[in-house]
Amino acid sequence: xxxxxxxxxxxxxxxxxxxxxxxxxxxxxxxxxxxxxxxxxxxxxxxxxxxxxxxxxxxxxxxxxxxxxxxxxxxxxxxxxxxxxxxxxxxxxxxxxxxxxxxxxxxxxxxxxxxxxxxxxxxxxxxxxxxxxxxxxxxxxxxxxxxx
Amino acid sequence: xxxxxxxxxxxxxxxxxxxxxxxxxxxxxxxxxxxxxxxxxxxxxxxxxxxxxxxxxxxxxxxxxxxxxxxxxxxxxxxxxxxxxxxxxxxxxxxxxxxxxxxxxxxxxxxxxxxxxxxxxxxxxxx
Numbered sequence: 001x002x003x004x005x006x007x008x009x010x011x012x013x014x015x016x017x018x019x020x021x022x023x024x025x026x027x028x029x030x031x032x033x034x035x036x037x038x039x040x041x042x043x044x045x046x047x048x049x050x051x052x053x054x055x056x057x058x059x060x061x062x063x064x065x066x067x068x069x070x071x072x073x074x075x076x077x078x079x080x081x082x083x084x085x086x087x088x089x090x091x092x093x094x095x096x097x098x099x100x101x102x103x104x105x106x107x108x109x110x111x112x113x114x115x116x117x118x119x120x121x122x123x124x125x126x127x128x129x130x131x132x133x134x135x136x137x138x139x140x141x142x143x144x145x146x147x148x
Numbered sequence: 149x150x151x152x153x154x155x156x157x158x159x160x161x162x163x164x165x166x167x168x169x170x171x172x173x174x175x176x177x178x179x180x181x182x183x184x185x186x187x188x189x190x191x192x193x194x195x196x197x198x199x200x201x202x203x204x205x206x207x208x209x210x211x212x213x214x215x216x217x218x219x220x221x222x223x224x225x226x227x228x229x230x231x232x233x234x235x236x237x238x239x240x241x242x243x244x245x246x247x248x249x250x251x252x253x254x255x256x257x258x259x260x261x262x263x264x265x266x267x268x269x270x271x272x273x274x275x
Contacts, residue, residue: 003168006175013179020182049183075179125181128241132175135248139171142255143164146262 006136012052012075013129019078020047021122024115031110034098042108044084052077151265160258162200166193167251169218174244177235185232191218
């Protein structure tokens with residue numbers, strides 16, 4: 001495990017947090033969407049995060065070097081995007097083109113506050129990982145100083 | 149003991165190795181800050197350095213012991229969030245900063261050691 005693997009680890013987290021922010025933003029943008037290609041109102045999306053196993057290369061390298069007591073693990077990976085199956089909110093708007101026979105319109109069950117909090121969390125985690133990349137860069141540059 | 153095979157350089161290079169390994173673990177913890185069920189992992193730096201140095205001092209030169217990777221364990225005493233993750237953002241960023249400065253210190257010490265050797269090689273001449 002060299003210092004260069006730090007970039008891979010932090011990079012995976014940056015990618016995952018960016019996707020999380022994208023999903024939260026898309027939920028916010030579609031908070032009032034009553035019509036989708038699949039029919040019915042927009043459904044809230046969620047991400048699941050998994051801890052990423054080390055790449056095959058790293059495992060083989062660790063093996064050939066005598067093997068560590070724990071296999072090196074990688075960063076984080078977005079497992080899947082799942083839909084939230086909370087029933088849609090019903091609002092009485094008889095004049096709305098998507099209203100049903102009783103005059104109720106189905107709106108996505110999206111809480112803007114919840115999405116904003118999620119967005120802020122993703123942003124902070126992104127920042128933290130970006131500073132981890134800075135730290136890795138500095139350490140590698142410093143170790144190059146030994147050669148001078 | 150030859151000029152280049154000096155205990156200070158050996159100790160510093162081991163310390164640098166361990167610091168780099170620790171940085172990888174800290175980065176992994178930070179990367180998995182939102183992964184449900186993930187537990188923070190770390191090495192006991194002081195203990196590992198002690199072990200590496202004492203095995204290096206052994207005249208038998210137990211290479212296996214010296215080359216053995218540091219023991220990685222889960223950090224005890226951290227509070228687990230409802231999703232089963234126990235990464236503490238303050239602990240990780242604090243340790244990351246500390247680890248970085250430690251790396252910088254070790255590099256500076258190693259450089260000064262090398263420049264002293266260089267001076268000895270050149271016989272103190274100013275060229």
